[in-house]
Amino acid sequence: MSIKKICVVVTARPSYSRIKTALTAIKNHPELELQLVIAGSALLGRYGNAVDFIENDGFKIDEKVFMVLEGENPTSMAKTTGLGVMELANVFYRLQPDAVVTIADRFETIATSIAASYQNIPLIHIQGGEVTGNIDEKVRHANTKLADLHLVASQDAKERVLKMGENPATVFNTGCPSIDLASEIKQNPNLDFDPIEKYGGVGADVNWKEEGYIVVMQHPVTTEYASARKDVEQTLQAVHELGIPTFWFWPNVDAGSDGTSNGIRTFREIKKPENIHFFKNMEPKDFLKLLINSKCLIGNSSAGIRECSYLGVPVVNIGSRQNRRQRGNNVLNSSYDKNEIIKAIENRISSKNITSSTIYGDGKSGDRIADILAKTPLSFHKTITY
Amino acid sequence: MSIKKICVVVTARPSYSRIKTALTAIKNHPELELQLVIAGSALLGRYGNAVDFIENDGFKIDEKVFMVLEGENPTSMAKTTGLGVMELANVFYRLQPDAVVTIADRFETIATSIAASYQNIPLIHIQGGEVTGNIDEKVRHANTKLADLHLVASQDAKERVLKMGENPATVFNTGCPSIDLASEIKQNPNLDFDPIEKYGGVGADVNWKEEGYIVVMQHPVTTEYASARKDVEQTLQAVHELGIPTFWFWPNVDAGSDGTSNGIRTFREIKKPENIHFFKNMEPKDFLKLLINSKCLIGNSSAGIRECSYLGVPVVNIGSRQNRRQRGNNVLNSSYDKNEIIKAIENRISSKNITSSTIYGDGKSGDRIADILAKTPLSFHKTITY
């Protein structure tokens, strides 16, 4: 029995949550060896030092790849991706994996896909087949066309990948590993820490213990770069007016990052909102505990679509970022309009009908992924099915 | 009426033939402005100095992009692509085109696609939707998923692009501009030059005038890198044994280039084949005249599938490179086996039933492409249709 070397490339904080239990399952599987590459914004303090969480979780990192170009326009996104291809080509040449895993649809994930497939290394794409819009949409489906094995997170996604012409023998609905964490937390949902005490952050010392709280996480939508600042201001004003204690998370790296971040920073300096506390980051488990105990999640994070649907947490989903992704009855959409956002939050907070859903997994995705990797023959040749 | 700036990126000699008449039509169209970027191996003497032909044809080049890494393995293909993304991102940032055109499926064409789509520039993909195999297959379909407008070369290709989930309003069967050249030549097919006199080259001074001749063009198939040398030797031996005067063209750049090239070089030094003359390159028109007057084309060039089907030239297509591409009755397939190749050539040379076909175009593709570019609204947003 030969051991397959599976090289997983994590390029950002949110990607780690989406793969963590699969990393553990790969590491522990007798027929697999985990090669872990941490790259891009996952290495950067400005985006929450995901690398520290990963090391604290006991993973050995085989390579670190610095590849993020600073900048305030989409050009730097493109150049970061190009640099990523060059760097990751080196990494795979050195590590000689039997397969490479690329995760979901962030812009830089295509760098992993190219560096692997061009070197004739079987490419495994996690969480293809979903629908959103914007550049993520293009990247996700391009990753599908470069990949040899598809481990998707929902039945809906599986059907879409098959329609695109992928061989049915290479498409598996594993569910999303992020639901594994959610499942674990759901069995023990106590908020057993004080968020401000444990994570510091900046802003008001909000009275969340008595009044409860909402959570906000709003990322810039890259193809609407110029309006990132205006968009986030609507949410800031809505949340400020409502006056409910709020935990707000800074956005992760993207071309519009400074638009959104600057919007938040300026609002904070000028309005000094007395009901909002800001965090840079939180350990995934703590973040899930925070969500499960919250009144509502607001913004455009995919956690609202995935983890929250499983956890049954109400969500106000703003704008086009999660577009046509399949969702549970916990989600209410809103445009970038202060008043609509306020109404949507009030609706969600008072709703009685929100239930839990297993659209995105049943809590066993990590093990399922490792098993499929061990059992499925890997190839780097493919041809469209029609 | 505003003028649309259309930026076309040509990265290799064969891509130029596939786009030339469209370049002329764009240049001459009153509503379009041509921005021409020459990149990659199209700039290199080792691969035939396509740039010189392009300038001789009267095109003004807006940017030259040196991006080809030397090397003897697929790692350099990947790194060339990454470097291409970085360089082309700069180029598009500077030229600010209204749309970017990427051509077909060579490995580095995805660099154009990423650099444009990540900067929110509408991306036009020429000649998607075909089927081959190998890395070209992955690159072509990934280009489709990154592109906003699809100008394909056959009905078959159009249906495939639609099945992949592209919006029907963005998919047009224009035929292939390479057929425009072929159509021109077909109307005046005299071989009005002496190939050896005009192009030099090396090897035997073959007696083609009296005996007729065959043409060989065999490229390395990148995912079978190691065997490139062995494969080309079978063809060399077959052609040598047959003893028919032969014009052989060196392969273009690819990871296996040195395998194939070394195979040819060594065979030449050792066997000094008295019936083979070797060329580096030929002007596209002269090449078509050479084909139309030949007994047969041998190898794996796409010219065998496209131009030769229109011209009605017999073709022996070797190996998997053109795999499932639609073809006329002029083509006979062969494996990499000397004896099978010999038999296939004999069959083709003596066949009486070879007819001309318009599968890949009717000779008016260039104008059709320019018209569509002028009339179709350009966008950089899209969502899969299912």
Place this chain on the structure above:
Amino acid sequence: MSIKKICVVVTARPSYSRIKTALTAIKNHPELELQLVIAGSALLGRYGNAVDFIENDGFKIDEKVFMVLEGENPTSMAKTTGLGVMELANVFYRLQPDAVVTIADRFETIATSIAASYQNIPLIHIQGGEVTGNIDEKVRHANTKLADLHLVASQDAKERVLKMGENPATVFNTGCPSIDLASEIKQNPNLDFDPIEKYGGVGADVNWKEEGYIVVMQHPVTTEYASARKDVEQTLQAVHELGIPTFWFWPNVDAGSDGTSNGIRTFREIKKPENIHFFKNMEPKDFLKLLINSKCLIGNSSAGIRECSYLGVPVVNIGSRQNRRQRGNNVLNSSYDKNEIIKAIENRISSKNITSSTIYGDGKSGDRIADILAKTPLSFHKTITY
């Protein structure tokens, strides 16, 4: 008479102050044509958007080069430099200048030097020959050895460049263009704006109008990366204890940037110092007016050594960054020790003997530089003189 195209590459905010009057003089000189390239941190909002000041000053920018890699260690400094070489090679290939100007000794300036000299373009180095220590020291002298013409800022520097083996016909003491600005301001030194009103910034609304103020600008010293945070805390505590109204400027980009910046940010959040106001940036002229009206400049900025010596402003120079640079009697050195810093500030504020000096120029450097560029024959061949 042919016009010489002089391409100047500005990679950071402070470099712009050091070259501005020369840019104007080149632009206005009948025998010269200015090609202006803005690169690196000069393009980034995080580092003060130097590009905006440059455009406001009426300069046309020929190329913008995004090349700064994010990161928290010296690796990203090296990679930024490598990327700079690649990008600037393209830029010079396109602009075809008759000479390229690289400024001083920041780490990325060697990218300009390599991209020009390797392409056989005469290289002009501004402000070589000084002595500091750290990586700047290595970069500055390596720039000298790559350069063909040396325009230095002091007699001391001229002698040092000659000793290194440069041809005397290629070494000129022009003084520093930053003194040209200082000279202009000195003739009209009124603080004719309210800094907080005009530039915003964050922190306390200090009572500078009645009590006067000091200015702090402390950059990380890259080879002591780990201690950047500790070092800046000593200065913060010293300034806080003294209680004098203080205008503090954030540091510019460097590998230790986040160490210093985080030190400042944390101190601010925790101590909320009531006597410190923080600025990101200021127009060069306003900055000079601020200095000339201040009680003292504290930190390790080269403005303390250059402009302040000409303006006669007292300076406390902390640590090794300005090391062995020639200086006037306005400067008092201090180690990174809170108590020593306090004593040094008190000494400077009460000193009666501080005079003005022309070590670094007489206010006419810009014109002098343009004249030399116009009159000196340019070559890209050189040989060491011994």
Place this chain on the structure above:
Amino acid sequence: MSIKKICVVVTARPSYSRIKTALTAIKNHPELELQLVIAGSALLGRYGNAVDFIENDGFKIDEKVFMVLEGENPTSMAKTTGLGVMELANVFYRLQPDAVVTIADRFETIATSIAASYQNIPLIHIQGGEVTGNIDEKVRHANTKLADLHLVASQDAKERVLKMGENPATVFNTGCPSIDLASEIKQNPNLDFDPIEKYGGVGADVNWKEEGYIVVMQHPVTTEYASARKDVEQTLQAVHELGIPTFWFWPNVDAGSDGTSNGIRTFREIKKPENIHFFKNMEPKDFLKLLINSKCLIGNSSAGIRECSYLGVPVVNIGSRQNRRQRGNNVLNSSYDKNEIIKAIENRISSKNITSSTIYGDGKSGDRIADILAKTPLSFHKTITY
């Protein structure tokens, strides 16, 4: 006792000969650990596959770095260097050496210097302080200014490095390791192999056994790129006219490489010179045996200045490439003129006064270098001495 990790970067075939015995001595030294990085043209078949010789010599290679850009102009030299900085920054980050060794003055050696010094790794420069001209001259002295320890090959070079302001405690005349090999061969100088039989090559089967032979090695001089072809043709004609059996070596990688190579290739095709046999490469020991038994070495190789001075082999040194390098009485200079080259060769072949010299070493350089590396304290801080 802690072991020092010494990372040596070899970027080209000729650099390997200049460091080989030092590599062995470092590998065998109890206080040192060798980290070997092979990069650039040393990895490429077109330039003689130095990597194969290195592995055959029993060295373990820690990293291979593909970084050579194809191209026909100096732009690709600059871009290769920039890419080298980026790649080598990664390599040193991963290997964490205690010191990095950069060799001599090829254009890409500055990439090693920057990647090491910017990451605060002590940099050791081998063979600085010599004088030539052209871009090598600039690169060599820039390397000196970036380096912390200088191991030079002659007394002359040592004095020059000191004059440039380096600390005397960091400058050592070790001689050149290439002389160690030469010394070994000199003790057993029999030509114990048939060059054509062992190395193949192309061209005439010259009668060297009876008539004796000369050796030619002529590299392009990069700052005279356009004339590389013209220059080499003069040498080709001279050697052809003389009619003496000749072993000619193809040039190594450089911007003009294709100029020189094409000149040779074309001359070969057209003239089919019956007295010249061409080699791509030869093992260093065999090359030295070939030299010691030859009538004369012609061209601009540094082997003519170094190894041949020690071996007492007559040399005709053409053009400016070796310019002001110290040399023995074996060398006669010539311009790029056929007739002058012919006269010079005739002079050398008939000269009676050529003696051996130890200017560049006594045969013990390798061990001396390892000892100094083990005993000298390593630092990455330095300041010019004046």
